[in-house]
Structure formats: C-alpha cells, structure tokens
Amino acid sequence: MDGRSRRREDTRQRLYEAAVELIAEQGFSATTVDDIALRAKVAKGTVYYNFKSKTDLFEELLRHGVGLLTAEFRAAVADLPPREAVRALIRAQLEFIKRYQAFAQLLLSEMWRTNREWQQTLVLLRAEAIGVIAETVQAGVDSGDLPADLDVRVASSALFGVGLVVAVDWLVFQPDRPIEDVEESLLAIVRRVA
Amino acid sequence: MDGRSRRREDTRQRLYEAAVELIAEQGFSATTVDDIALRAKVAKGTVYYNFKSKTDLFEELLRHGVGLLTAEFRAAVADLPPREAVRALIRAQLEFIKRYQAFAQLLLSEMWRTNREWQQTLVLLRAEAIGVIAETVQAGVDSGDLPADLDVRVASSALFGVGLVVAVDWLVFQPDRPIEDVEESLLAIVRRVA
C-alpha cells in the first residue's frame, strides 16, 4: 500500500471495529473516545491521528458499513427474475446482519432519529441501499410479477425496515433460533412482494 | 393533595413531555438536562427535585409510556374474536404511535440496544406489552383461527417490531401518507396472523 501504510490501515480497522461494537451497545454519545481507544488497544491520541474527530470516525464508519451492504445487495440480485431477486435481497440482508450484527443494531438505533449531525449522511446512505431494493421491485412491477398497485417506494422502505427489525430482534432476544426460521418468518411476512 | 401535590404532578408531566421529545430527536445522552428544563419551563433544579437523576427521569418516562401502550392494547382486544383482536391491536399500536410519535421513535432507538443502564427496565416493559399480543395470538392458535404451527412468542415479537418500524418510518419519511394506507400495508404484511 502506498499513501497509507499497511500499519495505519490496520489501526483504522481496529478503530472501526471497536467503535461499531461500542456504539451498537451504548449509542454514539454514550460512547467515549477513551472507550474506543481502550477497546482498540491504542492510545487516545491515535484516534485523532487517524480521524478528524469522533463524528468523522462515525461517519466514515457509516459509509463503510452501508457501502458493504449495498454492494452485497447488488451482488445478490444479479440477473435473477423479480420474485427470486426479492427473496435473494432478503437473504442477503439477513446474512449481512448476521455477519455485522453490531453495525445492524447501530443502524436500527440511529436510522429513525432526527436532528443529529450525521443525519444527512445517513439519509443519503439509506437512499442508496433502499435504491437497490426499489430497482428490483420496480422491475417486478414492470414485468407484471408484482402487483401493479404496489407503491414501490413505500414497499422498499418497509421491506428494508422490517428485515432490519426482525433480524435484530432475533439476534438480541432469540439468538439460538436458526437463521432459516428467521428467513421463513420474514418471507411469510412479506409475501405480497416476495 | 393526595400524597403528591397536584402542582408537583403537573411539573412531572411537563418534564415527561419535554424529555420525550428531545430524547426522540437526539437520543438520551445527547439531550441535556438544561434542554429539558428549558423546554419544560422550569429551573434545572426542579428536574432534580422531581427525579433522582437524568437516568431516573428517563426510566420513569419509559414506564409511563409503555404503561399507556399496554393499557391501550388491553382496551383494544376487549372480547373480540382472535383475528379481529389482532387487527385491533395493530390499529391500537398505530394510533398510539401517531399520538405519541416521539415516544415511539425513542422506543425504536432504545429497544434493541444492549448495555444501557435502563436495559433491564426496558426488557421488562417490552415483555409486558408483547405479553398482551402473545395472549391474543395464543387464543387464536387455541381456537384454530390461527395456524397451529405458529411460534407464538416469535410472532408476537415480530408483530410488535414490524408495527413499530413501519409506523415510525412512515412518520419520519412519509408523514403525508394517510394512516389508512399504513394500516393497510401493515395488514398486508402480517396477513398470516391477521
């Protein structure tokens, strides 16, 4: 790597991981830079050597995480036919949430808040992720596979939210339940579009 | 004056209202006691005359709010037959969320966090509210109105979560959409149990 050394990139990664876990558990404001440095096993000054500010770290974190999710959404739909594509999106979301549990928890907690500094960032990122869903649903409506009266924006938004809340509820309150069960529940719930 | 004077009870009510709005927007930690006192139009000391701490105010707020919701759930089901009762619960939840929008937002943000001081309180309160749903669903399963293979706990939990996220999403991102639409979406989504 050039520009940013490998060592530095490693430090940033450790900071991301520490921050995402702590913010998932406690929220952004309740998580201190000391906490983050401690969990990442670096000195406090190192946080500021790598990020402009605590908020900056968090925004980069959001971008990083939602970027991953959107990429997986895109990969999931590939060229599948509409209904299968929707099912693939749900599966992808579930798998993402399972893998990045803390990030999902954090999204659920922050996504419907208003009046926070990173609000704008989050709204944009949300639009990106939901955009992929919307494209897929729209394709289904166009092809006649999904009901013509479906409000695409509303349905996509709901799909995303329902997936998030059901999956996180699962991870937090019934972690022993197998993922297939959860996927089934989700599919049952969203039958109309999947 | 019955135990607590009317004046005092009025002050507490004002503090609840101020706190719930601010915390919904910004979260618990980002909301200052100064903000709360200012919005409630009392002196800062008054907050501490009425509540042991900021956390205590928040916990009592949660108890107060979830208490109201649970009461409305109980009133809604009355003696209705199972499927109607479930529909009534959904309607009650929607109406509650519409009426106490800020409280709903706050619940959505805090309910799936772990590691916060009021976690235990919240888990208990959640169990109470979901309990009413579970009783209704169970009655439906027992009477044969709902599928026998339905996992009651899981379904009730999902019903609650989905209602919350869809309604808050509506209020935050599509406030102009009529409530009937939202109710319909919700019913469509949860067709299996309603």
Next chain:
Amino acid sequence: MDGRSRRREDTRQRLYEAAVELIAEQGFSATTVDDIALRAKVAKGTVYYNFKSKTDLFEELLRHGVGLLTAEFRAAVADLPPREAVRALIRAQLEFIKRYQAFAQLLLSEMWRTNREWQQTLVLLRAEAIGVIAETVQAGVDSGDLPADLDVRVASSALFGVGLVVAVDWLVFQPDRPIEDVEESLLAIVRRVA
C-alpha cells in the same frame, strides 16, 4: 414563655440536637439543611423559619454549647483552693464532654481551623472558656500553690486542649473504658498544674 412560644422553643431544641450530631459526624459543610430537617423531623422550611441561615444556626449552637461549658466551669471552681479547683475543672470538662459528646467532637474539629465564617465567634467563645481556667491557674500561682514560672495562658490553653483530645479519643476509640480511668490518665498527664 412569651414572645417565643413553647412549641417554637421545642422545635429549636430539636434542630440544635439534630445539627450538633450531624455536624459532629460529618462537619459543617458536609451537613445539609435537608439532613438536619430530616433528623429533626421537621420540614426544611421550618429551619429557615427558626434561624436566619445555616451558618446562623451553627453559630447559635456554638454559643449555646460553649455557654453551658463555661457555666459548668464556673460552678465547678466555686471557692475551692487552687489545686483542687484545677482538678474540679478537669472533672467538669470530662463530665461535660461525656454528656455532650457530639458537641465536644465538633469543637475538637472546628477549634483549630482558620478561615471559616464563624472563626471569630469561636475564638471569642474559646477565650471565655479558657478564661475561667486561666483565672483559677493564676490564683494558684499567686497563692504559691502552683509554680511561679508557669506561663498561665499557655498552661490554660494546653489544659483545655489536652482534656478535649483525650476525652474525645476515649469516646471515639475506647468507649468501654470507665470514665475514672480517663480522669486518672488526665490527672497523671497534667500533674504539674493539678
């Protein structure tokens, strides 16, 4: 009683007692008006109905307590011959401290501090109490019963301080030891003037 009703005088007495105990244990600043009201079983406002301020309550308390001590000193010496008079003073001090333990503790803690609001009051009261001792010692020197080279002021001051510290040490750290023992220790200690 006229001017001040019996009820009011009773309330003031209860406040004195509550205050003296708490201040002995914790010191003046660490004792709150709430504490005092609670222990005296009156409402907080009542403290201010009876005393101008917390400091005022404390100063009146000091005056009241040292007044009692000085009176007992005067009663003790009566017309006794010098050395007996000194012994009588020591006994009187011990008995006073035993009876008003909390007050003695409080005196020991506050008497050698500087820079407190009531400093002046306390210095005056101390001078009064030590004055009685000094008169007695002076009489002994004059009559030849006590050594002519004795520095009266210094000796009286030491007599008072030593009595206070030994007696309070006894009450706090060896409360089971009989008072006669303590008296004996004290007499042994101050043999030169008694």
Next chain:
Amino acid sequence: MDGRSRRREDTRQRLYEAAVELIAEQGFSATTVDDIALRAKVAKGTVYYNFKSKTDLFEELLRHGVGLLTAEFRAAVADLPPREAVRALIRAQLEFIKRYQAFAQLLLSEMWRTNREWQQTLVLLRAEAIGVIAETVQAGVDSGDLPADLDVRVASSALFGVGLVVAVDWLVFQPDRPIEDVEESLLAIVRRVA
C-alpha cells in the same frame, strides 16, 4: 519515565500541596476543586486526570502524609533506650508538625470525626502511626523503664493526641513561642511516660 512519567508525578505533588493547605484552613467540603486547581496552577480537568475524585485525592493525601509521619517515627526511635526513644518520638512529632503544619491541622480536624467516607482509611493510618509509639512504650514497660501498670494502648493514643493538639494550638494561637518551650511543655505534660 518509570510507570508514571516524571511530569505526571510532579503534577500530583503540586496538587497534594495545594489541597493540603486549603483543606487545613477550610475543611474538605468547603474546599472546591476549582480552588485546588487554581492554587496548583493546573486546569480543573487535570485534577480528574490524576485522581478519580476529590475524595480520592484526599485519601491519597492522607496516605501520603501519614506515611511520611510514620517513617519519621521509625527513623527517630532507631535503637534508643526506652525513655529517650519516647522523647525522640515527641521531638519527631513536633518537627513533623512544624514542617507540615497544614497537614497536622487537617489531621486534628478529621481524626476524631465519624461517618466520613475516608473514615476507614484514617483509622488504619492512625493505627499505623500509633503502632510505632506503642512498640516503643511496650519496650519501655518490658524493660522496667516505664511503670508496669501503664496501659500501653491508652498511653500511646494519648501521647499522640496530646502532641497533636498542643503543637497545633501552638502554631495557631501562639506562633511566636519558640519550639523549645513547646517541647518542654509537652515533656512536662507527659512526664509519666517520658
């Protein structure tokens, strides 16, 4: 840098010195952290960077100070014969008090209070310091240099208290009197054990 950097250790020392003077004059509760920081010429936050709390600073201060006193006691007795050893202890106490006047004043004010957070700490520290005196007195009793009927614990306790109160009385009310006078008064007072 050994464990704690030199800079940090210097800051802590400055904070000790500032705190001891202020607390001697005004007492613990009446001394603010602002006062301490101001006198130590550091920012308020620095106090909390170095000590968990105001109480923690005070407890460490007590430990530090009594540690010094105990060390000087041990150095003073060396291998002297009993009565000389007792005299050496008295001289050591006087010199310590003269040198660390503020600390002595503070001890006198806090040592016989009950119900303060640091009570336990102080009782332990007191036992340590008095322990050295008691060893010396015990040796004197064992060797026949001191009266066989002397209650060692009581005598040591009294010795310590009397030394403290007489020396502080001297520093506060008669600072011009030469130390030799004070030492002589003390020796006269405690003739039985010295």
Next chain:
DNA sequence: AATGAATGAGATTTCATTCAT
C-alpha cells in the same frame, strides 16, 4: 505513526435559600 498528559467547555448534580400556601 503513535502516545498520553493536560486542557477547558460543558455536562450532571447538589444545596442553601425563597416563597406561596
């Protein structure tokens, strides 16, 4: 590239005092 001591603005909390009843 990283460190950790120090900072100071701003948060939470306390508490003597006031005041309407």
Next chain:
DNA sequence: AATGAATGAAATCTCATTCAT
C-alpha cells in the same frame, strides 16, 4: 408556626480535543 415545591448559583465531574514528545 410550619410546610414543601421550586429555584439558580455553584459545586463535582466528564470528555472531545490539543500538543509536546
């Protein structure tokens, strides 16, 4: 004569940020 809710100034404590090393 007493009460207790309310106040606001001042206390304790926290924490994002800076900076010298």
